[in-house]
Amino acid sequence: MELTIKDLDVSFIQGDREAHALRGINLTVGKGEIHSLVGESGSGKTVTSTCIMGLLPSPPVRINKGEIFLDDINLLSLSEEDQRKIRGMKIAMVFQEPAKYLNPTLKIGVQITESLILHLGMSKTAAEEKALDILTTVGLGGGKRILHSYPHELSGGMKQRAMIAIAISCNPLFLIADEPTTALDVTLQEQILELIMDLRNKLSMGTLFISHDLRVVHDISDRISVIYAGKIVENSSKTELFAHPMHPYSRLLLKSIPDAEKRGTRLVTIPGKVPDAENIPPGCAFHPRCPFAEDICKIEEPEMKEYQEGHSAACHFCGTGKIQ
Amino acid sequence: FASGKTESKPLNFALSGNPDTLDPQGTSGTLTFQVDKSIYDTLTEPNEKGVIVPALAESWDVSKNSLVWTFHLRKGVKFHNGDPLTSADVKATFERIVDKKTGSPNKKAFDVIKSIETPDDLTVVFTLGKPYAPFLASISSGWGAILPKSLIDTGHDFASEPVGTGPYKMTEWVRDSKIVLTKNNDYWMKGYPKINQIIMNIIPESSVQIQGLLSGQLDIVYMVSKDNVPLLQKSPDITLTKNLTSLIMVMAINCSRPPFNNVKVRQALNYAIDKQKVLDTAYSGGKVIGTFMDYGNAYYKDFTSLYPYNPEKAKQLLKEAGVGKDTVIKMYLPQNYPPHVKAGEMYQDMLSKVGLNVKIQMVDWSTWISDVYRGSKFDLTVIGHTGKLDPNGTLSGYGKGKYVQWYNDEAASLIEKAAETMGYKKRKAIYDKVLGIMAEQVPFVYVGSSYRTSGIRKNVTGFRMTPNLDTFDFRWTEFK
Amino acid sequence: MKLFLFILKRFFRLVLTILIISTIIFFVIRVIPGDPALVVAGIDASNAEIQAIRVKLGTDVPVAVQYVRWMKKLVRFDFGTSLISNQPVMTLIKQRFPLTFSLALLGIFLGILIAIPLGVLSAVHRWSLWDYFGMVYSQLGMAIPSFWLGIILLLLFSVKFPIFPLFGSGSIKNLFLPAIALGFARAAVILRLTRASMVDELSKEYIITARAKGLTEKMIHYKHALKNALIPVVTVTGIQFGYMLGGAIIIEQVFSLPGLGRLFLFAIYQRDFPLIQGGVVFIAVIFSFTNFLVDMFYSFLNPKIRIS
Amino acid sequence: MNKGTIQNLFFKAAVLFVILLGVTALAAPLIAPYNPTAQDISIRFTAPGLHHLLGTDNFGRDLFSRIIFGTKAALIVGIVSTSIAVFLGMIIGLWAGLGSPLTDSVLMLLMDSLLSFPTILLAITVVSFFGYGLVQVMIAIGVIFSPVFARIVRAEALIIKTESFVEASRSLGTPVLKRIFIHIIPNLLAKVIVQGTITFALAIVIEASLSYLGLGTQPPTPSWGLMLKDAKDYLIQAPWMAVYPGLALAFTVFSFNIIGDVLSEKLNPRVLK
Amino acid sequence: MRDILELRNVTKSFAGHGILPSKRTVYKAVNNVSFTIQKDTIFGLVGESGCGKTTLARSILLLDPPTEGEILYNNIPLTGLSRKKLLPYRMKMQIVFQDPHSALNPKMSIYKSMREGLVNRHYPKARIKERIEELLELVGITPSHMHRFPHEFSGGQKQRIVIARALSMEPELLVLDEPVSNLDVSIQAQIINLLLDLKGKISLTYLFISHDLNLVSYLCDRIGVMSRGRVVELADTEDIMSNPVHPYTLKLFSSSPGKMGTDTGRKGHPVNPPEGYSFSETRNTGKDTFSLVSFKNSHMVGCYEK
Numbered sequence A: 001m002e003l004t005i006k007d008l009d010v011s012f013i014q015g016d017r018e019a020h021a022l023r024g025i026n027l028t029v030g031k032g033e034i035h036s037l038v039g040e041s042g043s044g045k046t047v048t049s050t051c052i053m054g055l056l057p058s059p060p061v062r063i064n065k066g067e068i069f070l071d072d073i074n075l076l077s078l079s080e081e082d083q084r085k086i087r088g089m090k091i092a093m094v095f096q097e098p099a100k101y102l103n104p105t106l107k108i109g110v111q112i113t114e115s116l117i118l119h120l121g122m123s124k125t126a127a128e129e130k131a132l133d134i135l136t137t138v139g140l141g142g143g144k145r146i147l148h149s150y151p152h153e154l155s156g157g158m159k160q161r162a163m164i165a166i167a168i169s170c171n172p173l174f175l176i177a178d179e180p181t182t183a184l185d186v187t188l189q190e191q192i193l194e195l196i197m198d199l200r201n202k203l204s205m206g207t208l209f210i211s212h213d214l215r216v217v218h219d220i221s222d223r224i225s226v227i228y229a230g231k232i233v234e235n236s237s238k239t240e241l242f243a244h245p246m247h248p249y250s251r252l253l254l255k256s257i258p259d260a261e262k263r264g265t266r267l268v269t270i271p272g273k274v275p276d277a278e279n280i281p282p283g284c285a286f287h288p289r290c291p292f293a294e295d296i297c298k299i300e301e302p303e304m305k306e307y308q309e310g311h312s313a314a315c316h317f318c319g320t321g322k323i324q
Numbered sequence B: 001f002a003s004g005k006t007e008s009k010p011l012n013f014a015l016s017g018n019p020d021t022l023d024p025q026g027t028s029g030t031l032t033f034q035v036d037k038s039i040y041d042t043l044t045e046p047n048e049k050g051v052i053v054p055a056l057a058e059s060w061d062v063s064k065n066s067l068v069w070t071f072h073l074r075k076g077v078k079f080h081n082g083d084p085l086t087s088a089d090v091k092a093t094f095e096r097i098v099d100k101k102t103g104s105p106n107k108k109a110f111d112v113i114k115s116i117e118t119p120d121d122l123t124v125v126f127t128l129g130k131p132y133a134p135f136l137a138s139i140s141s142g143w144g145a146i147l148p149k150s151l152i153d154t155g156h157d158f159a160s161e162p163v164g165t166g167p168y169k170m171t172e173w174v175r176d177s178k179i180v181l182t183k184n185n186d187y188w189m190k191g192y193p194k195i196n197q198i199i200m201n202i203i204p205e206s207s208v209q210i211q212g213l214l215s216g217q218l219d220i221v222y223m224v225s226k227d228n229v230p231l232l233q234k235s236p237d238i239t240l241t242k243n244l245t246s247l248i249m250v251m252a253i254n255c256s257r258p259p260f261n262n263v264k265v266r267q268a269l270n271y272a273i274d275k276q277k278v279l280d281t282a283y284s285g286g287k288v289i290g291t292f293m294d295y296g297n298a299y300y301k302d303f304t305s306l307y308p309y310n311p312e313k314a315k316q317l318l319k320e321a322g323v324g325k326d327t328v329i330k331m332y333l334p335q336n337y338p339p340h341v342k343a344g345e346m347y348q349d350m351l352s353k354v355g356l357n358v359k360i361q362m363v364d365w366s367t368w369i370s371d372v373y374r375g376s377k378f379d380l381t382v383i384g385h386t387g388k389l390d391p392n393g394t395l396s397g398y399g400k401g402k403y404v405q406w407y408n409d410e411a412a413s414l415i416e417k418a419a420e421t422m423g424y425k426k427r428k429a430i431y432d433k434v435l436g437i438m439a440e441q442v443p444f445v446y447v448g449s450s451y452r453t454s455g456i457r458k459n460v461t462g463f464r465m466t467p468n469l470d471t472f473d474f475r476w477t478e479f480k
Numbered sequence C: 001m002k003l004f005l006f007i008l009k010r011f012f013r014l015v016l017t018i019l020i021i022s023t024i025i026f027f028v029i030r031v032i033p034g035d036p037a038l039v040v041a042g043i044d045a046s047n048a049e050i051q052a053i054r055v056k057l058g059t060d061v062p063v064a065v066q067y068v069r070w071m072k073k074l075v076r077f078d079f080g081t082s083l084i085s086n087q088p089v090m091t092l093i094k095q096r097f098p099l100t101f102s103l104a105l106l107g108i109f110l111g112i113l114i115a116i117p118l119g120v121l122s123a124v125h126r127w128s129l130w131d132y133f134g135m136v137y138s139q140l141g142m143a144i145p146s147f148w149l150g151i152i153l154l155l156l157f158s159v160k161f162p163i164f165p166l167f168g169s170g171s172i173k174n175l176f177l178p179a180i181a182l183g184f185a186r187a188a189v190i191l192r193l194t195r196a197s198m199v200d201e202l203s204k205e206y207i208i209t210a211r212a213k214g215l216t217e218k219m220i221h222y223k224h225a226l227k228n229a230l231i232p233v234v235t236v237t238g239i240q241f242g243y244m245l246g247g248a249i250i251i252e253q254v255f256s257l258p259g260l261g262r263l264f265l266f267a268i269y270q271r272d273f274p275l276i277q278g279g280v281v282f283i284a285v286i287f288s289f290t291n292f293l294v295d296m297f298y299s300f301l302n303p304k305i306r307i308s
Numbered sequence D: 001m002n003k004g005t006i007q008n009l010f011f012k013a014a015v016l017f018v019i020l021l022g023v024t025a026l027a028a029p030l031i032a033p034y035n036p037t038a039q040d041i042s043i044r045f046t047a048p049g050l051h052h053l054l055g056t057d058n059f060g061r062d063l064f065s066r067i068i069f070g071t072k073a074a075l076i077v078g079i080v081s082t083s084i085a086v087f088l089g090m091i092i093g094l095w096a097g098l099g100s101p102l103t104d105s106v107l108m109l110l111m112d113s114l115l116s117f118p119t120i121l122l123a124i125t126v127v128s129f130f131g132y133g134l135v136q137v138m139i140a141i142g143v144i145f146s147p148v149f150a151r152i153v154r155a156e157a158l159i160i161k162t163e164s165f166v167e168a169s170r171s172l173g174t175p176v177l178k179r180i181f182i183h184i185i186p187n188l189l190a191k192v193i194v195q196g197t198i199t200f201a202l203a204i205v206i207e208a209s210l211s212y213l214g215l216g217t218q219p220p221t222p223s224w225g226l227m228l229k230d231a232k233d234y235l236i237q238a239p240w241m242a243v244y245p246g247l248a249l250a251f252t253v254f255s256f257n258i259i260g261d262v263l264s265e266k267l268n269p270r271v272l273k
Numbered sequence E: 001m002r003d004i005l006e007l008r009n010v011t012k013s014f015a016g017h018g019i020l021p022s023k024r025t026v027y028k029a030v031n032n033v034s035f036t037i038q039k040d041t042i043f044g045l046v047g048e049s050g051c052g053k054t055t056l057a058r059s060i061l062l063l064d065p066p067t068e069g070e071i072l073y074n075n076i077p078l079t080g081l082s083r084k085k086l087l088p089y090r091m092k093m094q095i096v097f098q099d100p101h102s103a104l105n106p107k108m109s110i111y112k113s114m115r116e117g118l119v120n121r122h123y124p125k126a127r128i129k130e131r132i133e134e135l136l137e138l139v140g141i142t143p144s145h146m147h148r149f150p151h152e153f154s155g156g157q158k159q160r161i162v163i164a165r166a167l168s169m170e171p172e173l174l175v176l177d178e179p180v181s182n183l184d185v186s187i188q189a190q191i192i193n194l195l196l197d198l199k200g201k202i203s204l205t206y207l208f209i210s211h212d213l214n215l216v217s218y219l220c221d222r223i224g225v226m227s228r229g230r231v232v233e234l235a236d237t238e239d240i241m242s243n244p245v246h247p248y249t250l251k252l253f254s255s256s257p258g259k260m261g262t263d264t265g266r267k268g269h270p271v272n273p274p275e276g277y278s279f280s281e282t283r284n285t286g287k288d289t290f291s292l293v294s295f296k297n298s299h300m301v302g303c304y305e306k
């Protein structure tokens, strides 16, 4: 299934404060595509995904404008009941903080099987069989122990995998994975990434993949979008982005990756910090931290422009050769 | 129901509480005697008017010196267990009540018996230690119920399985729910009782009793509060009967505590209270009395004119005695008797109107008995004394303290003398004196004897109360 | 073996509870004013007669001796004999228990049946019509005295429309109205707690996960949130159930039911020592038992809580 | 109107009502049209009307005045008893929930014992040891209700103590007592508040039962609980005797409940307003 | 150099669930672990998910005391100290929890959460607010957000707040349980730099738990590899990187994803265990014969006695 987000604009309203979390997100994830969303912490990745799921609590959230299409279904205009039928079945999400998003009082087994029983109409025993299968595919093969464990009895990584198991249990057509591998060791990371690619191949499942681990992103993505302060600033195929990042932010990001080789040296960082969603700087939101910023950046907000086939960025100076 | 045989229909009766025990000798609870009245018989019994008439004893003689009482038993009377009634049963019964092990609260009434002889099966001879006028009354009271010797000997549990000679046998007792009485076909009064079965439903809530009566689920409610009378009067199916009880409603005064050790203050209290109003409002109406004797009693003497309602007089007396607002007076009310509580509230209001500072304190019944009644730890309290068949039962002990802490040698010795005096006239003369002293000295505020209103379905006739004992008599009751 | 030890430990705790409570109660009721002999004797008895009654009741000996006697009996599970009615305390309690138990069970069942769904609805639709209904209901439930409700119920369903008997006992029909009257008030309390607890739970993130799975709102509320929300509800329901098993005095009075409440109430009024002692020990056992069940239930509701 | 404003409206109305109650309690003699204890048998059971706004009772006393004068007792009994119960219950519940299993066992045993002690017996005991009076009744009611709070608090504490923010606080070196105050109590307060508002209502009603045993307000002093109790005998002929004190109680409890609800929601920053 | 921390045979077992204790089974999450951490070094702990790293960390801080074994801090045994005596040591050891969300009291604004530790340290009252602002700034959180509640922050923001809080205690030993897993590389770099800077300024020891082998090898002086509750290899970073011995370590290092074109050539080759030992339990003797033995100097490897 293809996912299209058009000009999504979302705020959090807390009394008289307004945090402008998303400022016009445009994004398309094609059928069977693995699309990564990278960006600084607090830039709006989770808000975007939760919004796709239709799970942003309102209040305090206000969707100012925008549309989200799954193929030709306008998700935001669906009735609550229709949304429910889509969720879990057609579109599923792995939440970033499994500790918080798992029900502390239900066994993992129950949390996996309940959607199997509900959506696929399985019997309890069949669902449990299936759950064991799924757990094995996410590397939780430990027999029935996991099935009968409560979340607090699992390690961070185990919870994360349980979360993944829940999401993929009903073979969704579209998956949102919000940092699904942060708590996993490399072996497991590999396994999970393979699993996602597998599902893509088998079910042509589209995936919106969110991660900070650029290595992982590099391994798995077809395309990548870079988000900064609630706005997509660069969108490109994987190879293009890693080879020729355009936006200054993307470039700096790639430079910060730690490595054993850099041992003893200071890691590269981007000076300054992510703008506060209540207080987005005018013009290009990145300008206070941008080494190439000029006066125009403070006033005018750059548009997304396609500079090469399938590679667009939002910067006044892209393609000018000014950015090295 | 109309077509069925009325006799087979049980009579539904409302009882306000569960008797603690049905052993007639081991208690002083009115509820016990009310139930036992239908199960047991006494040698002699008071009729509706309070006159003592033959029951199990067909006749009796008293010796000249009033010490030897001979009773001739009725022939062919049978206990519920089949035993025939003999003089041995009577002897065993009275020996049981004076036996310490029985722990009867009214043992003293029978302690005058020096010996009991049984010359033959149907004759019992009591020999008393001293002349004792109230003896016949004692024998006619609930405590005088005759029990079968065979069961006394085996230590039968009379408390929960009563066996007597009465018109009804107890066939079922679900505590706190119902007592079922079934007709004794061998009852000595031929043709009586009329009704086959009486169900005494234990219903503590008076409004439920009233509704039960109105809707026909109950046939007799023997105690209808005055507030409910209008409601029942409206119903065409119900007759209301009003009887004067033998109760002596009082506000008791602790005569040894200041300011009540001053007779003027006690008199002031008597002036300050509008007795008829209290009777009409808190109790179910009644007759005002002026001394310590129930209105219907043969020994009653009228002293009501002594202290009419006169708040001005009360104020004046209090002023003379120097009692004002600064004297805090505590009135203890027994919490389990709502009418007394209500009366107490009215007294409080009336007394405060003459300038007294009265504080009410509720107490539970056990505390009342032990602290207030036995311990005399009170200033004022409200209670009703049950009238007795014999005035001695009512008056003995007064003048020598009792809970009101009233000491009056003259009254005390007169009361003792009257107990040993035979003959109504002689005794009446002595008691008139005693009652006069009490009326004047006012250890109590005498309020009155209250009415009891019973509600009976129109198709039921012949329900009788024995006012002096406050018991019911179902022997003549029948469905029309 | 472990299970055996566990049960043994629990049993030991129960015995300890009984021991402590029976000792406290024993001395308390002998220190407070009131004497059963005086109650039996009434107001006309003489001192000699009262003393005789004390001898008969066994309250004439020093308190210490009485205490030893009672303890000796207690270890043989003998609660003694009622001073007033002369019946074994055990028998009296046994007679009353079935009724009280059925009434409590029915009452709490009705209470839960009303309260939980209404509480959940109120929490889910906060400050909506459901919530107002829930609020009004719970205010009424708390402010309407049970005698009032009882009498109104009787007037309606036993007099006006004689569906249920006005008085009497023995059949299930007699229990229906009192159970409603009991459940009505209990429901008010359970409802309030359910609402508060649910509001708390529904604000947690795992609810979002449940939604993301596409579960129906019903499943989310009842399967996910409610289970987490139930702990304070279970606590209070357990205590209320315990109370009800000790008898519901006013309800029993209004509906003329021979339940434990009236038995114990009169025992207290009459200072029927063995019966009070037996009653209190009985209630203590009930509370220990229901609270044990409640504790067990906790660890079912929230696996992080372990019973040690 | 959105939920927030409705909620606020209710909250403000409730606060206003409670303030009104407070004022009524203090200024009762100025507001009440009649002497609340003066009897006038000739006008007993007057239905509500012009002269007697809410009618009269079985002694002809003005119900409106009695309700006004009863406010003070109701508020004091409700607030003080509930506070005592909450205080005792909190201490015991926290101690049991956070202490060793042995402490827990011992304290819960104590609570079970207290629960099995019949209210009436407790009242008689209190009277015989500490005498008659309103203070005693408030303590007695507080003690009676404390096990409920203890159990609620304990149950919640058992959960909260396993949260890692409590552990974090431990490693930050926060002393136990302070940790309890800043981490444990705020997270269980919502439930305590709700139970508190419930207890408030029950306390007022129970006070009536205890008054009948000699504890608490004694007649003729007006008390809502006692008025309700007195009304029992006249339900059919004078229903207003029960209705109005009942309504007064209901509204008061209602206000406290709303305040409790809103407060407990405000205490939870995550509940979306 | 001095050892700041020594673990002696630390074991932590959990009872399984089941309402009745009799039904609970015992699960050893940490099994007989012994090692030391030297002062002013960074000790890395890696291992598969669920191998017991977090459990071990919690045991070290005695948040959940170990079932068996001893923990020595500056040669003082901590296990068995009374709560009061433990307090000063507690404050010198801080932990950044893996799950930042539950480490913050949901009913407390982050300002209050941060203040708690400072107040405990008797930090001058007047300067507390300033200090909190400083710390938040340091980890890249807008100080003006400090009156917000935890749920109003993104995952990474919370993680940084928790780090800031731990730093506010100026600890001697800081246990970091995957402290940067939710952070983007730039902020990750910022935090890592911060940690290194601090270490340069004051005496600080880190126990760093992570899955990111690149990061661990960049940062740590010595690395411990855990598997199924046991430490299976323990060596200086260079040694372990160049010459992983234990089969599990080998597997771990060879499967590192995201070579991003440049293969660092970390692929090891199978090595034989020391004489008389084996990597797998050959026969079930019923005895625990597992121990860490020296492979080369300070390079230790865990194997079973043959």
Ligand SMILES: Nc1ncnc2c1ncn2[C@@H]1O[C@H](COP(=O)(O)OP(=O)(O)OP(=O)(O)O)[C@@H](O)[C@H]1O
Binding pocket: A012, A014, A019, A021, A040, A041, A042, A043, A044, A045, A046, A047, A048, A060, A096, A276, A277, E151, E152, E153, E154, E155, E156, E157, E182, E183, E184
């Ligand atoms: N409930 C809320 N109230 C107010 N602001 C919020 C709320 N939830 C999130 N935000 C703000 O919205 C912004 C975007 O948050 P989001 O969770 O999408 O970040 P993210 O990109 O997922 O970051 P991370 O990588 O750290 O998880 C942040 O600045 C955050 O502070």
Ligand SMILES: Nc1ncnc2c1ncn2[C@@H]1O[C@H](COP(=O)(O)OP(=O)(O)OP(=O)(O)O)[C@@H](O)[C@H]1O
Binding pocket: A152, A153, A154, A155, A156, A157, A158, A183, E014, E015, E016, E027, E029, E048, E049, E050, E051, E052, E053, E054, E055, E056, E098
């Ligand atoms: N409270 C508990 N009860 C039972 N088992 C538990 C408990 N806590 C942890 N475990 C188990 O102990 C093992 C180790 O868990 P731990 O959290 O230490 O792993 P970890 O190494 O930190 O993993 P991760 O990298 O995934 O966070 C896991 O198998 C887990 O299921």
Ligand SMILES: [Mg+2]
Binding pocket: A045, A046, A047, A096, A178, E154, E155, E156
């Ligand atoms: Mg996020």
Ligand SMILES: [Mg+2]
Binding pocket: A155, A156, A157, E053, E054, E055, E098, E177
């Ligand atoms: Mg972990």
